[in-house]
Amino acid sequence: MTLDAPRQIRTDRSVAEVYDYGAHVWSWALDGEPVLWTSAESVFEQGKALRGGVPICWPWFGPGRTGDLTPAHGFARISDWSLDGRVDVADAEVLTYVLGPDDAPDALPGERWRVTYVVSIGDDLDLALTVENRGATPFSYEVALHTYLTVGDVRQVAIAGLDGAPYLDKVTRAREVQSGDVTITAETDRVYDRAGEVVVTDPVLGRLLRISTDGAANTVVWNPWVAKAAAMPDFGDGEWSGMLCIEAGNMLESAVTLEPGASRTVRYRLAVEGT
Numbered sequence: 449m450t451l452d453a454p455r456q457i458r459t460d461r462s463v464a465e466v467y468d469y470g471a472h473v474w475s476w477a478l479d480g481e482p483v484l485w486t487s488a489e490s491v492f493e494q495g496k497a498l499r500g501g502v503p504i505c506w507p508w509f510g511p512g513r514t515g516d517l518t519p520a521h522g523f524a525r526i527s528d529w530s531l532d533g534r535v536d537v538a539d540a541e542v543l544t545y546v547l548g549p550d551d552a553p554d555a556l557p558g559e560r561w562r563v564t565y566v567v568s569i570g571d572d573l574d575l576a577l578t579v580e581n582r583g584a585t586p587f588s589y590e591v592a593l594h595t596y597l598t599v600g601d602v603r604q605v606a607i608a609g610l611d612g613a614p615y616l617d618k619v620t621r622a623r624e625v626q627s628g629d630v631t632i633t634a635e636t637d638r639v640y641d642r643a644g645e646v647v648v649t650d651p652v653l654g655r656l657l658r659i660s661t662d663g664a665a666n667t668v669v670w671n672p673w674v675a676k677a678a679a680m681p682d683f684g685d686g687e688w689s690g691m692l693c694i695e696a697g698n699m700l701e702s703a704v705t706l707e708p709g710a711s712r713t714v715r716y717r718l719a720v721e722g723t
């Protein structure tokens with residue numbers, strides 16, 4: 449079944465589209481220039497993830513810590529979220545989405561949780577995802593805001609802010625320590641044990657993308673490169689050089705355990721600056 453049309457957001461400098469499906473911020477352009485990346489081959493069907501924008505990975509990341517969970521990256525991005533509010537504030541538009549167990553096709557019966565996602569679109573993109581444990585027992589999850597960024601040529605970007613950070617290289621399965629800026633010279637799929645601020649310098653588009661986070665322990669850097677891109681039907685073969693994922697969240701050893709009544713927020717702010 450195809451999806452309902454996305455909500456159209458327009459502010460002084462921004463144009464964006466947000467699907468209630470997955471509470472998925474799909475596109476965001478600032479001053480007419482795309483900042484989020486979207487694949488021309490993405491599908492728009494219930495039950496399938498969109499390829500681009502900011503997919504929400506929850507309550508697990510990838511196949512989960514057991515390595516065998518489906519759907520990949522959890523069910524939040526393929527569930528219909530409820531829009532709880534939409535307000536204009538200063539030069540931004542703020543949408544508040546909510547997901548509960550009754551909305552999620554794959555939630556376990558009797559689970560008592562609630563996820564609230566506040567999306568602020570203006571001169572920056574500001575995302576805040578809060579998970580509440582409304583049950584009587586502790587509740588664990590992984591989470592990531594899996595942001596796809598538009599870059600001029602991924603082979604020419606420099607990613608600063610992770611120097612010295614340990615990471616799991618998901619391509620080689622080795623544990624490494626980052627030395628200097630991250631550059632992309634092959635398939636890259638890394639979970640860093642650090643979050644905070646990451647700056648992507650894009651010499652082709654002549655801009656910096658500044659990502660700052662709160663409540664996250666991990667940063668993921670991903671580019672599929674040639675072969676992986678060709679192997680994904682919803683990813684155009686030549687699109688890989690124009691995109692880069694810089695994701696933030698809590699996964700693997702940094703998965704979150706919420707005590708009854710507790711809540712935890714992960715926040716991701718994306719700003720565009722001239723070089």
Ligand code: TA6
Pocket residue numbers: 497510520521594618637668670693695
């Ligand atoms: O965040 C990187 C990653 O975990 C990669 O391993 C790759 O699987 C990517 O996410 C995309 O996952 P998806 O399920 O959206 O195709």
